[in-house]
Amino acid sequence: MDPSARMAGNDRAAADVVVIGAGTAGLVAAIRLSQGGLRVRVVAAGHGCLVLAPGVIDVLGYAPERVADPARALAPFVAAHPDHPYARVGPDGLDRALAWFRETVAPLGYVGALRHNRLLLTALGGLRPSCLVPQTMAAGDLSQGGPVLVVGFHGLRDFSPALVAANLCAVVPAPGTGVAARAATLEWPGPSGDGRPLTLARRLEDRSLRAAVGRDLRTVLGDEPRVGMPAVLGVDRWQEVWEEMQLVAGRPIFEIPLVPPSIPGLRLFDLLRRVLRAAGGRLQVGAPVTGVRHRNGRVEAVTVARTPREQVIDTRWVVLATGGVGGGGLQVDPDGTVREPTLGLPVHGVPVPGHPRVLPDPFASHPLDRAGLAVDEAWRPVDRSGRVVALNLHAAGAALTGCEPWREKSGEGISIATGYLAASAILEEAG
Amino acid sequence: MTPGRLALTAVGDSLDRCIKCTVCESACPVAAVTSLFPGPKTVGPQAERFRQSQGSSPDRSVDYCSGCGVCTRVCPHGVRIAEINARARARWRGRTGVSLRDHLLARPVLTGRLGRPVAPVFNWALGQRPLRVAAERLLGVHRAAPLPRVVGRTFRYRVSRRRPPRSPDRVVYFHGCSVDYFEPWVGQMTVAILEHNGFAVDIPRQGCCGLPLQSTGLFEPARRSVRRLARSLSPAGTDGLPIIASSTSCGLMVKREAEEILGVEDARLRDVSRRTYDLFEFLAGLHRAGRLRTDFTPVPLTVAYYAPCQQRGQGIGEPAMDVLGLVPGLRILELDRSCCGIAGTYGLKREKYAIAMAVGRPLFDDIAAARPDLVACDSETCRWQIGRATGLPTVHPLELLYRAYGGAEPGSAAAGPGGQ
Ligand SMILES: Cc1cc2nc3c(=O)[nH]c(=O)nc-3n(C[C@H](O)[C@H](O)[C@H](O)COP(=O)(O)OP(=O)(O)OC[C@H]3O[C@@H](n4cnc5c(N)ncnc54)[C@H](O)[C@@H]3O)c2cc1C
Numbered sequence: 001m002d003p004s005a006r007m008a009g010n011d012r013a014a015a016d017v018v019v020i021g022a023g024t025a026g027l028v029a030a031i032r033l034s035q036g037g038l039r040v041r042v043v044a045a046g047h048g049c050l051v052l053a054p055g056v057i058d059v060l061g062y063a064p065e066r067v068a069d070p071a072r073a074l075a076p077f078v079a080a081h082p083d084h085p086y087a088r089v090g091p092d093g094l095d096r097a098l099a100w101f102r103e104t105v106a107p108l109g110y111v112g113a114l115r116h117n118r119l120l121l122t123a124l125g126g127l128r129p130s131c132l133v134p135q136t137m138a139a140g141d142l143s144q145g146g147p148v149l150v151v152g153f154h155g156l157r158d159f160s161p162a163l164v165a166a167n168l169c170a171v172v173p174a175p176g177t178g179v180a181a182r183a184a185t186l187e188w189p190g191p192s193g194d195g196r197p198l199t200l201a202r203r204l205e206d207r208s209l210r211a212a213v214g215r216d217l218r219t220v221l222g223d224e225p226r227v228g229m230p231a232v233l234g235v236d237r238w239q240e241v242w243e244e245m246q247l248v249a250g251r252p253i254f255e256i257p258l259v260p261p262s263i264p265g266l267r268l269f270d271l272l273r274r275v276l277r278a279a280g281g282r283l284q285v286g287a288p289v290t291g292v293r294h295r296n297g298r299v300e301a302v303t304v305a306r307t308p309r310e311q312v313i314d315t316r317w318v319v320l321a322t323g324g325v326g327g328g329g330l331q332v333d334p335d336g337t338v339r340e341p342t343l344g345l346p347v348h349g350v351p352v353p354g355h356p357r358v359l360p361d362p363f364a365s366h367p368l369d370r371a372g373l374a375v376d377e378a379w380r381p382v383d384r385s386g387r388v389v390a391l392n393l394h395a396a397g398a399a400l401t402g403c404e405p406w407r408e409k410s411g412e413g414i415s416i417a418t419g420y421l422a423a424s425a426i427l428e429e430a431g
Numbered sequence: 432m433t434p435g436r437l438a439l440t441a442v443g444d445s446l447d448r449c450i451k452c453t454v455c456e457s458a459c460p461v462a463a464v465t466s467l468f469p470g471p472k473t474v475g476p477q478a479e480r481f482r483q484s485q486g487s488s489p490d491r492s493v494d495y496c497s498g499c500g501v502c503t504r505v506c507p508h509g510v511r512i513a514e515i516n517a518r519a520r521a522r523w524r525g526r527t528g529v530s531l532r533d534h535l536l537a538r539p540v541l542t543g544r545l546g547r548p549v550a551p552v553f554n555w556a557l558g559q560r561p562l563r564v565a566a567e568r569l570l571g572v573h574r575a576a577p578l579p580r581v582v583g584r585t586f587r588y589r590v591s592r593r594r595p596p597r598s599p600d601r602v603v604y605f606h607g608c609s610v611d612y613f614e615p616w617v618g619q620m621t622v623a624i625l626e627h628n629g630f631a632v633d634i635p636r637q638g639c640c641g642l643p644l645q646s647t648g649l650f651e652p653a654r655r656s657v658r659r660l661a662r663s664l665s666p667a668g669t670d671g672l673p674i675i676a677s678s679t680s681c682g683l684m685v686k687r688e689a690e691e692i693l694g695v696e697d698a699r700l701r702d703v704s705r706r707t708y709d710l711f712e713f714l715a716g717l718h719r720a721g722r723l724r725t726d727f728t729p730v731p732l733t734v735a736y737y738a739p740c741q742q743r744g745q746g747i748g749e750p751a752m753d754v755l756g757l758v759p760g761l762r763i764l765e766l767d768r769s770c771c772g773i774a775g776t777y778g779l780k781r782e783k784y785a786i787a788m789a790v791g792r793p794l795f796d797d798i799a800a801a802r803p804d805l806v807a808c809d810s811e812t813c814r815w816q817i818g819r820a821t822g823l824p825t826v827h828p829l830e831l832l833y834r835a836y837g838g839a840e841p842g843s844a845a846a847g848p849g850g851q
Pocket of ligand 1: 021022024025026043044045047049052057058059289290322323327329342396399409410413415507
């Protein structure tokens with residue numbers, strides 16, 4: 001007998017919900033579902049964007065002008081973009097999702113409110129709006145301008161305090177305001193380094209190396225009431241590092257996000273994973289989903305590629321949270337068509353054939369940016385005529401159609417809100 | 432619905448999927464503690480482009496990769512980073528040669544065979560600091576590294592006079608070297624648990640799977656070992672039977688690494704590979720099919736459980752959590768850390784011992800904070816490392832299951848049926 005047939009039953013696992021993807025949307029949905037008492041298994045091909053993105057929660061930054069108050073901007077924004085995920089989320093859904101998120105990641109002390117966007121400093125000395133930010137960035141709101149000391153480290157890659165300060169002096173946060181920025185550079189702590197932010201962050205967790213940095217920092221302080229430092233103030237022990245540095249400086253210190261890998265993102269990712277485990281959820285990484293088995297309009301099982309045998313996970317619900325083009329949730333083919341490669345779901349908003357691939361202005365809005373999955377009121381993907389693809393298949397995150405997270409500065413806000421609400425829809429059905 | 436594009440890609444082809452996103456770098460436990468290893472992205476996909484044009488490895492940092500496989504697992508784009516690095520390491524070793532120490536560490540059967548007849552002396556010597564210092568100087572095995580004690584009576588000897596029960600349900604047991612020479616009770620409990628669930632267990636004569644040879648870069652002998660093993664595990668009359676592995680690293684070798692790292696293409700091996708199950712993977716499958724006996728007695732213990740890298744590399748989730756979750760009284764705290772540091776024989780080596788301990792530190796700290804009665808882990812080398820570093824009794828999760836089925840106290844060598 002064919003051994004694979006004889007032993008097929010041994011490759012089955014079971015869960016109440018399989019969440020596909022371990023990005024923000026997948027983890028948010030999985031935590032909420034686990035807290036609701038369901039047995040959840042997250043299966044992910046790899047880690048998501050969390051460890052690359054700066055760890056701030058942008059809700060709505062541009063619409064298309066810079067947004068100061070996302071709560072107020074939301075209604076006119078969704079009126080102008082009826083296919084946007086926020087149109088389904090609604091102000092109340094957004095409120096609940098963000099409140100839940102802040103509570104869930106309480107140890108990181110996210111601050112902020114829907115009524116106010118902070119203006120944060122970028123690693124190039126620009127300003128960018130953001131809504132919820134980790135405690136370590138709270139003091140970095142430059143919307144009123146004012147003097148800032150920007151401190152870097154010799155040898156740290158991709159962060160030049162002089163460049164940041166020079167650029168910053170040229171920006172106007174609000175009419176009549178400005179930022180007087182000064183730059184200073186500290187010695188790289190310990191033996192010569194490789195210039196990587198992660199290495200520096202881990203060195204700062206060492207008490208004696210940190211003390212040396214502290215001594216160095218004291219010598220460069222001036223009158224500026226706050227200090228910006230690259231986001232390398234510790235990984236696991238960030239609280240200790242950040243608080244001690246502030247003590248030394250005698251004034252607030254805020255972190256400035258760097259290019260990937262992102263240390264604030266790593267902190268958030270680590271915490272979400274711990275919260276998931278504590279709630280009883282499981283996480284299986286290195287597990288690319290290849291498809292689903294379905295019957296009578298319902299998904300019955302999810303299949304996972306694995307050597308030497310495929311894995312089959314029986315499940316009652318599925319949340320597809322495979323991300324956008326960057327995460328692997330959408331694929332753009334050379335001919336300009338957009339596919340959802342994991343389950344072959346219908347993609348909405350694909351540009352008409354013949355639409356130019358590249359526009360003369362590379363920063364102009366391209367219809368490709370908005371292509372993605374359309375969903376019904378329970379966050380279930382629908383086909384072009386609006387019919388639900390499968391009764392128990394839900395979707396969340398960057399795979400959804402109708403949004404341009406990069407332009408709008410809405411990425412994490414969309415992932416949190418839709419992950420939270422897709423989970424709510426399932427919990428409601430589960431009773 | 433169409434098949435996904437992420438289905439496993441060939442190792443070499445996967446290189447071109449790397450977009451340098453740094454996800455692997457952020458997850459690598461070795462790069463986190465030493466700058467001798469500049470990280471999986473730099474040493475893997477980046478350096479590989481130079482290797483492809485020059486045909487040889489450009490730097491020695493690849494030797495500091497511990498081979499834990501975390502990078503491959505977390506890569507969202509399917510780049511087989513750990514496999515690329517393992518192959519590059521073998522090429523590097525081909526140029527520099529392999530030390531006597533590495534030859535010895537790569538051959539656990541040899542150590543077992545040499546040590547067993549003089550087990551009391553051998554084990555005594557392991558505990559003698561002056562001798563360990565001498566061994567460190569002469570051989571390069573770190574004086575404080577966790578080395579197993581050999582047993583006087585091997586697993587095979589202990590089961591040789593066993594009268595297996597008859598049953599139409601048969602399985603083959605792949606016990607590996609460690610059970611034979613170092614932890615026979617793990618093998619005895621495996622057999623007892625399988626028999627308790629109504630299986631007749633075949634235990635064919637078997638040698639090393641070749642994993643330590645492979646991780647040392649000795650690919651040719653490793654290929655010979657795993658081919659030979661595949662023949663041993665499929666003797667006449669065992670066609671189609673499930674093969675159960677209680678060692679996660681040996682199981683991983685047979686399931687994946689022989690083909691994906693060593694590039695062995697062998698019909699016999701492929702058949703054996705497709706029939707190989709990790710013990711708890713098999714037991715969890717039995718439970719799903721309603722066939723696992725659950726006549727458990729309560730086990731009132733708090734256990735910190737750590738799923739080792741090589742088991743996660745098998746992509747089977749955490750089946751020990753599923754099965755142990757059925758045992759009344761047992762409180763399991765799962766440890767979410769990527770590596771204990773030992774990575775097979777990596778942490779035994781003089782020049783890598785400190786790195787391995789630093790890699791494991793967050794795990795050891797989590798264990799200390801959890802204050803468990805016991806630590807459970809499916810991999811033998813990880814158990815030795817964790818036990819040595821934390822001072823806590825460290826068991827294979829099957830020892831807890833064995834106890835739940837009415838067997839003796841886990842956590843001691845005497846726990847196995849028949850004792851020492
Ligand atoms: C460098 C960078 C900077 C960013 N900066 C910001 C910012 O400042 N503010 C902001 O709000 N947003 C930012 N974003 C965007 C934000 O991260 C994303 O919009 C959002 O978090 C996407 O989350 P997600 O969960 O939908 O998808 P992802 O995070 O992409 O996760 C997708 C998950 O699905 C998995 N997956 C894909 N296919 C499969 C499959 N077939 N089987 C199994 N698993 C699969 C992936 O491995 C991954 O785990 C940034 C993103 C990047 C990359």
